[in-house]
Amino acid sequence: MAKYTIKRLLYSVLILFFVMFIIYILMYNMPMGYVETKARELASRPGATKTYTEWLADLNAQYGMDKGVVGGYFTWLKSALTGNWGDSWVWTVPVTQEFHDTVWYSFALGLISFIFEIIIAIPLGITAAKKQYSFTDYFTTVVAMICISMPTFFIATLLKYIFSVKLGWFDLSGMQGRNYMNLSDFGKFLDVAKHFVLPSITLIIISIGGLMRYTRTNMLEVLNSDYIRTARAKGVPEKKVINYHAFRNTLIPLVTTLGGSLPGLFAGALITETLFAIRGIGFASFASMTRGDIPFIMFYLAFISILTLLGNLISDLLYAVVDPRVRLS
Amino acid sequence: MAEKKKSSYISGKESRKITRFNRRVTKKLESERADANKDPKLYTTVMKNPQNVVEFDNVCTYFFTDVGVVKAVDGVNFDVPRNSTVGIVGESGCGKSVTSLSLMQLLARPSGQTVGGEIRFNKGDGTAYNIVNTPNAIMEHLRGNNISMIFQEPMTALNPVFRIGAQVDEVTKLHNPEMTDEQVKARTLEMLELVGIANKEGVYNMYPHELSGGMRQRICIAIALACSPTLIIADEPTTALDVTIQAQILELLQDLKDKLNSSIMLITHDLGVVAGMADYVVVMYAGRVIEKGTAEEIFHRPCHPYTIGLMKSKPVVGQKVKKLYNIPGSVPNPVSMPDYCYFRDRCEMCCEQCQGEYPPEIKLSATHFVSCYRYYDEGTVMGYPKSVNVEELL
Numbered sequence: 001m002a003k004y005t006i007k008r009l010l011y012s013v014l015i016l017f018f019v020m021f022i023i024y025i026l027m028y029n030m031p032m033g034y035v036e037t038k039a040r041e042l043a044s045r046p047g048a049t050k051t052y053t054e055w056l057a058d059l060n061a062q063y064g065m066d067k068g069v070v071g072g073y074f075t076w077l078k079s080a081l082t083g084n085w086g087d088s089w090v091w092t093v094p095v096t097q098e099f100h101d102t103v104w105y106s107f108a109l110g111l112i113s114f115i116f117e118i119i120i121a122i123p124l125g126i127t128a129a130k131k132q133y134s135f136t137d138y139f140t141t142v143v144a145m146i147c148i149s150m151p152t153f154f155i156a157t158l159l160k161y162i163f164s165v166k167l168g169w170f171d172l173s174g175m176q177g178r179n180y181m182n183l184s185d186f187g188k189f190l191d192v193a194k195h196f197v198l199p200s201i202t203l204i205i206i207s208i209g210g211l212m213r214y215t216r217t218n219m220l221e222v223l224n225s226d227y228i229r230t231a232r233a234k235g236v237p238e239k240k241v242i243n244y245h246a247f248r249n250t251l252i253p254l255v256t257t258l259g260g261s262l263p264g265l266f267a268g269a270l271i272t273e274t275l276f277a278i279r280g281i282g283f284a285s286f287a288s289m290t291r292g293d294i295p296f297i298m299f300y301l302a303f304i305s306i307l308t309l310l311g312n313l314i315s316d317l318l319y320a321v322v323d324p325r326v327r328l329s
Numbered sequence: 330m331a332e333k334k335k336s337s338y339i340s341g342k343e344s345r346k347i348t349r350f351n352r353r354v355t356k357k358l359e360s361e362r363a364d365a366n367k368d369p370k371l372y373t374t375v376m377k378n379p380q381n382v383v384e385f386d387n388v389c390t391y392f393f394t395d396v397g398v399v400k401a402v403d404g405v406n407f408d409v410p411r412n413s414t415v416g417i418v419g420e421s422g423c424g425k426s427v428t429s430l431s432l433m434q435l436l437a438r439p440s441g442q443t444v445g446g447e448i449r450f451n452k453g454d455g456t457a458y459n460i461v462n463t464p465n466a467i468m469e470h471l472r473g474n475n476i477s478m479i480f481q482e483p484m485t486a487l488n489p490v491f492r493i494g495a496q497v498d499e500v501t502k503l504h505n506p507e508m509t510d511e512q513v514k515a516r517t518l519e520m521l522e523l524v525g526i527a528n529k530e531g532v533y534n535m536y537p538h539e540l541s542g543g544m545r546q547r548i549c550i551a552i553a554l555a556c557s558p559t560l561i562i563a564d565e566p567t568t569a570l571d572v573t574i575q576a577q578i579l580e581l582l583q584d585l586k587d588k589l590n591s592s593i594m595l596i597t598h599d600l601g602v603v604a605g606m607a608d609y610v611v612v613m614y615a616g617r618v619i620e621k622g623t624a625e626e627i628f629h630r631p632c633h634p635y636t637i638g639l640m641k642s643k644p645v646v647g648q649k650v651k652k653l654y655n656i657p658g659s660v661p662n663p664v665s666m667p668d669y670c671y672f673r674d675r676c677e678m679c680c681e682q683c684q685g686e687y688p689p690e691i692k693l694s695a696t697h698f699v700s701c702y703r704y705y706d707e708g709t710v711m712g713y714p715k716s717v718n719v720e721e722l723l
Contacts, residue, residue, distance in 0.1 A: 226485040232435055233480075234500040234552065235473035238465070248490050324536040325489055 005317065012309040017077075019305045020298070024073045027294050028065075034089050034292035035059045063089070076298060086295035090288050095299040098284060103266055105175070106273065106280035109196060110265035113203035121208040122254065125215025129223060130242060140212060147209030156202045156275045163198060170198050173277040199276045203269055215254060222249045252323045260315030263307030339396060351393035354722050355439040365462045372462040376451050382560050382592045383409040383432065388461075389445035389717045390424075390431045397664040401427040403616040404446070404714030406690065409560065409609075414586065414593040416607030416624070418600060418639070422660065424616040425596045429562045432460055432594075433478055434468045445717035450476065451559070474504040477553035481565035483546035487537035494533035497521070497552055504556045520551040523588075524581060543574035547581070554585055561586065562594045567602065579606060600643050604628055609696070612636050615660050615671040617714055618690075622697035632699040634678045670702070678703060689713045 027033075039055035042048060050058065060066045067075060079086065091098045128140040164172045171177060177191045222228065223246055231245045232238075268282025281300070288296040320326045339347070365371045377384055390402040402424040409415045417425045430436050431443050432450075448460035450471070458467070472478075480486045487496060497517040502508065508516070514533075521529040524547040537545055546566065553561055563582060567575035583606055586593050595606060603610055603624070610627040612620040612635065620633040631637045641654040658675035661667055670676070673683050682688075682702035690698050691708040698711065 226480060226482050227488040229435060230480060230486045230549070230552070231488065233433060233472055233478045235469045235471070235503055236499070237469055245488055245491075249488070252490070323490065325538045 001317070001320065005313070008313050008316070012306075012313065015309060016302070016305055020077070020302055021073055023301050024076065024294075024298065025069055027292070027297055028069050028072060030292055032292070034294065035063055035065055037292070076295075080298075080302070085299045088288065088293055088296040090291050090293040090296065091284075095296045098296060099281065099299065099303070102279055102284045103268075103281045105278055106268035106282055107265055109199055109203065109269060109272070109278065109280060110267075112196065112200045113207060114261075114265060116200070116204045117207045117211055118258065120204070121211035122215050124208070125212045126219050126242065126247070126250070128212070128216045129219035132220060137216075141216070144209040144212045147205050148213075150206070152202060152206055152271045153275060155205050156198070156272060159198050159201060171195060173275070175278055195276075196278075199269075199272050199278060202272050202275075214257070215250065218250045218253050219246060222246045225249075252319070255322050256315040256319045259318040260311040262314060263311040266307060267304055344395065347397055348395060351395075351440070354719065355393055355442060357723065358442050358444065359439055362462070362464070365464055372459050372464070372467070374447065374449055374457050374459045375455065376449055376457045378408065379451065379455060381408045381410050381449075382451050383594075384449040384457075385428065385432075385446070386449065387446035387715050388428065388431060388443065388448055389715075390427050390436065390441065390443045391717070391719065392441050394440060394664075398719050399663045400616055400666060400716065401441075401663065402431060403666070403716050405613070405616075405618050406714070407611045407618055407621050409592050409594055411559075411592060412586075412590055413608040414583070414595055414606050415609045415611060416595045416597065416603035417611045417613060418598060418603055419613035420598060420660070422663075423613045425598075425613055426564055427616075428613070429478065429564055429594060429596055432562065433472060433476060434460060434463070434465070435472075435478075444719070444722060445715070453559075470504070473500045473552075473558070474556045475558050476560045476562065477556070477558040478562040478564060479546075479549050479553045479566045481568045483542050483549055483569060486549050487545055489537055491536075492533070493521075493535050493537065493540070493548055496537075497548065497555060500552050501555045516555065517551075520555050521548075523554070523585065524548070524551045525577075526551075542570055543578065546570060546574075546578055550578070550581065550585070554589060554591075557589045558591055560592050560594065562596070564596045565598070566595075567599075568597075575602075582606075600639065612639070615666070616663070617671065617687075617700070618698075619672070619701070620699045622694070626694065626697045630697075632693065632697075632704060633672075633701045634676045634703075635672050670700075687714065 036056065039052055039059050042055045042059075043050065043052040048055075057066075064075060065072065076086075085095045087093065088095045088098050124140050128137045131137055160172055163169050175192055175195050177195070180188060180191055183191060223242075227249075228241060228246055231241050236245065266281065268280045268285065270282035270286050272278075273280040273283040274286070285297065285300045288300070377386075385405050385407050388402055388405045389400070392399040392401055405424070405428055407415070417428065419425050427436070427441075430441075432448055434443075436442070443461045446461065449457040450460050451457050458471070460468075463471075487493070494514070494517055497520060498513050501513045501516050505513075518529050518533065521532060526532050526544065526547055532540070532544070532548075537548070540548065546569075550566075561582070566582065567578050570578060579602060582593060582595075585591075593606075595603065597603060607624045610622065610624050611618055612627065612633065614635050620627065620631070620636045627636065628640070631640050635656070638654065638656040642656065644650075644653060656675055657677075661671055661674070667673075668686060670683055670688050673679060676683070680702055682705060685702075688700045688702045688705075690700050690711040690713075691704045692698055692711050693704060693708045699708075700714075
């Protein structure tokens with residue numbers, strides 16, 4: 001397994017190199033990039049001393065955009081490898097600083113919804129499969145379909161309307177209440193937590209449908225298999241058949257998909273964060289993207305690429321852990 | 330349009346009606362079964378002959394499907410005597426497996442239901458369980474312990490994520506909770522040796538995918554025999570295996586049966602296997618027993634035209650024929666069975682009486698019974714199979 005992991009990691013490094021190169025090319029050639037916008041702005045300023053072309057050449061030299069695509073990429077790569085990711089052009093702080101300031105909100109949001117998604121969706125899926133074609137089954141399936149079909153902004157707006165406008169339990173958006181500054185440390189924590197309730201519920205609602213249906217399908221397949229009949233023929237009580245024999249097999253596809261999605265917890269939820277004005281990584285990266293902030297986007301996308309590759313590796317390794325038929329070599 | 334209407338075609342209206350009816354019937358049957366838990370009298374009965382392990386008495390197992398009620402097993406009568414092998418033969422879909430699954434109560438519920446008759450399982454003290462009404466808690470105790478089953482697909486019958494040892498241990502531990510872990514393991518190793526696995530310590534720690542089909546079937550047999558059951562149901566145990574392994578497995582089963590003093594219900598469509606192993610043979614056709622008797626009687630004096638046809642259609646060593654015999658026609662539609670003899674349309678020996686209702690069971694000797702009008706005057710008429718009217722279940 002160790003040999004396999006090392007081999008996979010080396011492959012990942014190679015993939016990462018080319019992925020980042022492609023991203024750099026795309027960012028470099030983006031029309032209306034940060035430098036161009038800045039040059040135009042400076043040139044059209046009253047009392048500007050230089051023309052647009054002069055400013056552009058000047059700024060290109062300042063921001064290191066004059067080395068061409070390949071040269072620029074390798075310069076970025078070299079400094080990135082030494083741990084220097086540069087300063088964000090838009091946020092005017094080091095990219096790692098901006099990342100650090102935003103990612104933990106996204107992570108908290110992602111983790112909460114991930115845990116609740118598992119706690120709610122998996123037992124529901126199993127119950128639905130256990131009583132196929134019963135009222136419970138139809139009910140959960142219909143609810144799951146609704147959850148999958150409704151867009152995020154609709155659910156978010158609905159929740160805001162009910163809980164903020166009508167009931168007044170939560171604030172409409174934002175991460176802090178009005179009295180935030182006057183609260184104790186624990187009070188501050190509770191205040192932020194309260195503001196995370198609606199976004200978390202939104203994320204949970206949109207994610208449980210898929211996982212529930214996935215669990216149900218897998219459970220049904222397992223329950224119809226021969227070894228479950230063998231277990232029943234042995235005299236194993238029905239509860240143990242479901243929770244031990246069948247569940248252990250349903251776990252194989254579940255663990256691999258869920259394990260693979262673990263790194264995604266850091267990726268942020270763009271729409272939800274924007275709707276609830278949460279300064280998470282999804283929101284920050286979107287703002288950087290539209291304004292052509294190459295250092296931040298390169299850092300963020302490098303991070304996401306590493307997470308994706310890591311996610312794939314984790315799901316493959318977990319496959320071997322939960323399914324004895326799979327041997328990695 | 331009316332002329333073109335096929336028996337398999339149903340309109341939306343009919344379909345909804347069937348679904349509604351099925352739901353009501355199965356719900357009622359399920360709740361009746363739940364009620365039976367309370368009173369042991371409801372599922373305790375007495376054996377007709379205490380020498381039998383199991384008696385099937387007019388068993389009716391129906392499936393309430395979306396196209397109508399399928400009478401998979403409809404009035405089956407036969408006994409399994411102590412320490413004997415009963416072979417059940419018949420073509421695919423004639424109800425062999427459903428009969429055995431009814432005995433194990435492993436039918437796909439709620440659509441599959443035993444709606445009538447009695448399956449009496451001998452407790453050994455003169456009384457018997459009527460399996461049809463026995464609640465699940467007691468069935469769990471019987472399954473694997475007193476009645477065990479070997480399935481036809483060894484490749485998929487073992488749970489792929491648990492080790493062989495754990496799977497054999499489980500059944501012993503389940504029915505002998507007083508045994509310690511060491512005793513259970515010792516018992517498992519003993520069983521593995523019994524079924525002829527050489528490297529028992531190694532196999533104990535292996536996963537099913539590391540074993541061949543024949544080995545896996547041996548493990549299934551070890552699981553089935555771990556608690557020394559009084560009855561072993563072998564549902565086509567050798568169908569998925571090649572001929573060499575087949576012979577070994579059958580020999581093994583026969584050996585173990587004698588060692589453990591059990592009975593075997595051997596379900597197969599291989600007449601050669603039955604001839605080699607069975608003491609008694611039950612021939613089934615379209616959900617009913619059409620002939621039963623000792624192996625000698627069935628093979629030397631087959632009486633029912635279907636049995637005669639089966640015997641003719643099997644190749645015989647040393648006998649040259651241009652073409653093997655085959656029985657013309659096919660089995661009637663299980664949703665709408667005719668009210669006359671099910672075999673009449675395929676039969677080459679029809680007589681006048683065959684126009685009437687389904688033939689009764691006719692006793693030809695103490696052990697030989699046949700359901701055919703050709704023997705109406707020759708033997709004693711025992712009784713007609715009784716079908717259950719599903720409309721009356723509500």
